[in-house]
Amino acid sequence: MTATPDFDLNDFLPYRLNAAASRISRAFSERYRDEFGISIPEWRVLAHLHHAGAVSVRDIEARVDMEKSKVSRAASRLESAGYITKAVNSTDRRLLALELTPEGKALVARLIPVALAFQAEVLEKLGPMSASLQAGLSALLDAPR
Amino acid sequence: MTATPDFDLNDFLPYRLNAAASRISRAFSERYRDEFGISIPEWRVLAHLHHAGAVSVRDIEARVDMEKSKVSRAASRLESAGYITKAVNSTDRRLLALELTPEGKALVARLIPVALAFQAEVLEKLGPMSASLQAGLSALLDAPR
DNA sequence: AAATATTTATTGCACGTGCAACAAAGTCAA
DNA sequence: TTGACTTTGTTGCACGTGCAATAAATATTT
Numbered sequence: 458m459t460a461t462p463d464f465d466l467n468d469f470l471p472y473r474l475n476a477a478a479s480r481i482s483r484a485f486s487e488r489y490r491d492e493f494g495i496s497i498p499e500w501r502v503l504a505h506l507h508h509a510g511a512v513s514v515r516d517i518e519a520r521v522d523m524e525k526s527k528v529s530r531a532a533s534r535l536e537s538a539g540y541i542t543k544a545v546n547s548t549d550r551r552l553l554a555l556e557l558t559p560e561g562k563a564l565v566a567r568l569i570p571v572a573l574a575f576q577a578e579v580l581e582k583l584g585p586m587s588a589s590l591q592a593g594l595s596a597l598l599d600a601p602r
Numbered sequence: 603m604t605a606t607p608d609f610d611l612n613d614f615l616p617y618r619l620n621a622a623a624s625r626i627s628r629a630f631s632e633r634y635r636d637e638f639g640i641s642i643p644e645w646r647v648l649a650h651l652h653h654a655g656a657v658s659v660r661d662i663e664a665r666v667d668m669e670k671s672k673v674s675r676a677a678s679r680l681e682s683a684g685y686i687t688k689a690v691n692s693t694d695r696r697l698l699a700l701e702l703t704p705e706g707k708a709l710v711a712r713l714i715p716v717a718l719a720f721q722a723e724v725l726e727k728l729g730p731m732s733a734s735l736q737a738g739l740s741a742l743l744d745a746p747r
Numbered sequence: 748a749a750a751t752a753t754t755t756a757t758t759g760c761a762c763g764t765g766c767a768a769c770a771a772a773g774t775c776a777a
Numbered sequence: 778t779t780g781a782c783t784t785t786g787t788t789g790c791a792c793g794t795g796c797a798a799t800a801a802a803t804a805t806t807t
Contacts, residue, residue, distance in 0.1 A: 469717060589735070590742065
């Protein structure tokens with residue numbers, strides 16, 4: 458019979474990735490949650506709207522790695538808060554055209570420097586290892602699913 | 603006035619880490635969920651018990667990066683399923699002694715090879731980039747919080 | 748044109764989650 | 778020993794989540 462090998466979770470890639478991701482996300486989220494009252498899904502939608510202009514829910518789902526129901530609910534919260542508008546696309550009336558309001562643009566303009574500063578801090582702390590991390594992540598993310 | 607810089611979520615480290623982590627976790631979880639009926643928190647508890655023997659909830663919380671309530675609930679589900687036992691530590695009766703049952707040990711003995719095979723596949727797909735990823739993750743995880 | 752299939756966004760539901768509150772057990776100081 | 782404080786694990790609660798079901802709009806087929 459074969460003995461069960463020993464196994465240390467701390468050496469297990471999925472665990473390590475998750476631990477790293479949740480720590481970073483939490484740290485980043487804490488930095489803007491109190492000041493701006495924004496959740497991670499909401500931040501992602503805002504960032505994508507800033508980058509891409511008026512887009513549909515489906516668009517965000519595809520490019521920002523979020524379920525459409527998650528996008529839909531984040532968008533509703535952002536609309537209630539006055540940061541985005543939802544309009545029906547007149548060409549294809551199934552589609553929504555999500556777009557930043559002036560308040561939304563102002564919010565993003567304050568959020569982006571915070572995000573960039575946070576990222577810069579993390580990368581600086583990693584020093585030369587930051588390039589390895591980025592390269593490794595690219596390999597993972599570009600891999601055929 | 604200062605213009606708002608452009609910003610692409612796909613270049614943003616927290617986003618990239620989360621996307622990578624959730625894809626890998628989902629892929630791994632799909633591989634054992636159907637066959638073994640185990641969730642990620644439950645898997646973590648099982649793996650740690652295999653590695654560490656009889657331990658308390660607090661122990662798992664500290665070493666497996668999970669909130670104590672999450673550990674507590676995962677342990678209850680595992681107990682109901684017959685995979686672990688919960689006994690009170692006779693020295694300090696606040697503490698629980700969580701321990702694998704024979705059924706639990708048998709389950710872990712089947713799970714670990716699946717986990718190792720999955721990890722090997724991912725690392726192989728990454729090729730030479732896998733070392734970069736591991737080194738980058740180590741740097742992140744070892745960084746002072 | 749009419750019938751059928753597909754796409755898009757929302758929502759009901761069951762469930763997992765984090766946090767705060769809590770009870771029980773233990774520690775420590777006076 | 779008594780009383781205040783700390784630690785450990787569980788639970789109530791509000792909320793976010795994924796998934797399936799749905800309705801509305803569009804596309805496709807006959």
